């Protein structure tokens with residue numbers, strides 16, 4: 469083994485120290501001027517000058533905070549917080565946490581650590597930009613999100629790539645989704661590509677697309693699947709009353725959707741009727757597709773050609789649990805046809821499911837969008853959100869049972885799953901929705917017999 473001579477080590481330390489001192493005013497101009505400014509002031513103007521300077525700066529900051537609180541918050545408060553968090557949390561614990569988590573690399577008896585490049589704070593999270601050790605990959609961090617979150621005392625950690633050799637670790641400081649959300653206000657206008665559903669963990673509204681897609685909501689019993697369905701229906705209400713959107717509902721449990729029955733253009737609660745409803749949807753869809761062929765490539769929702777949302781609660785009842793094989797086969801065929809052909813002609817399936825295993829539901833890949841509420845096992849997360857989702861922090865199997873309505877979803881254009889909480893639409897809300905929007909919508913449903 470070759471030992472590095474002490475003189476080399478000392479020279480390297482001195483070089484590093486000098487480099488830090490020279491670069492510090494450029495890297496941390498505010499911190500350096502806050503430290504150096506008072507010393508220079510005392511030197512040239514004395515203590516009275518310093519007192520005056522402090523008073524003037526304090527007054528200036530006060531006016532800034534009072535007149536422009538938003539810019540004060542982002543340019544002063546959050547930056548000061550970032551500097552503090554960099555120093556107190558990340559810098560201080562960086563080496564032990566990374567070594568214990570197995571993210572430090574060794575080469576020829578020397579240890580190489582990924583370097584913190586920058587820490588920034590948003591209202592809800594810290595973002596730590598990290599320079600990787602050459603020869604390592606972002607996936608090393610993705611595989612250690614649980615260790616990193618615990619190591620820096622954060623509720624979770626999410627990793628995203630930022631060009632070659634750079635990753636960003638996002639650590640929430642507190643959980644904005646801890647409290648339940650009441651049902652959201654009914655929007656004035658319906659945007660089928662962005663229905664207001666709840667809140668994202670970064671404090672932004674969570675909006676869900678229905679147009680041009682199908683959505684599968686998966687979660688154990690009591691995870692909040694009903695909230696996803698009802699929040700979507702609530703966001704559609706104005707379009708239900710003007711007739712440009714129609715909801716066809718299948719309610720095998722006869723519990724979830726029956727409250728709002730008067731909102732649905734069609735409703736079925738028995739297996740036979742449910743399959744009839746699905747097949748009727750396929751017929752309508754195919755008739756529309758034939759009409760559009762060669763004339764129209766995209767669907768625009770109008771009362772003449774409404775956007776049809778087929779809401780399917782506990783889809784496994786039809787595809788796996790029903791004793792009649794013929795029912796299961798017909799249901800699967802109809803769902804597969806609707807999901808594979810319905811998107812461009814204005815048919816959308818919004819389905820809920822408890823158990824995502826293949827033997828229960830082998831059509832899940834026909835749903836482009838998934839909502840993963842609390843799940844039983846890690847392997848189920850892979851089934852719903854894809855194999856890489858847990859590596860990116862989407863641990864839906866670790867969602868606390870005390871926070872129903874919390875889920876992971878992938879937003880458009882981003883591979884990183886986002887944690888959201890769907891608003892809770894209570895039975896009273898549903899009753900009020902049915903009273904206000906139901907009768908004018910003119911429902912014709914035959915309970916128990918299915919298709920109206």
Ligand SMILES: Nc1ncnc2c1ncn2[C@@H]1O[C@H](COP(=O)(O)OP(=O)(O)OP(=O)(O)O)[C@@H](O)[C@H]1O
Pocket residue numbers: 648649687688689690691692693694695724822871872873874889890891892893
């Ligand atoms: N978004 C939410 N926010 C807060 N609490 C919720 C939310 N969604 C559901 N809950 C609570 O959890 C309970 C169960 O919810 P819900 O019936 O929607 O779950 P589910 O997934 O549909 O279950 P099941 O499969 O048994 O029907 C509700 O009665 C309510 O108290």
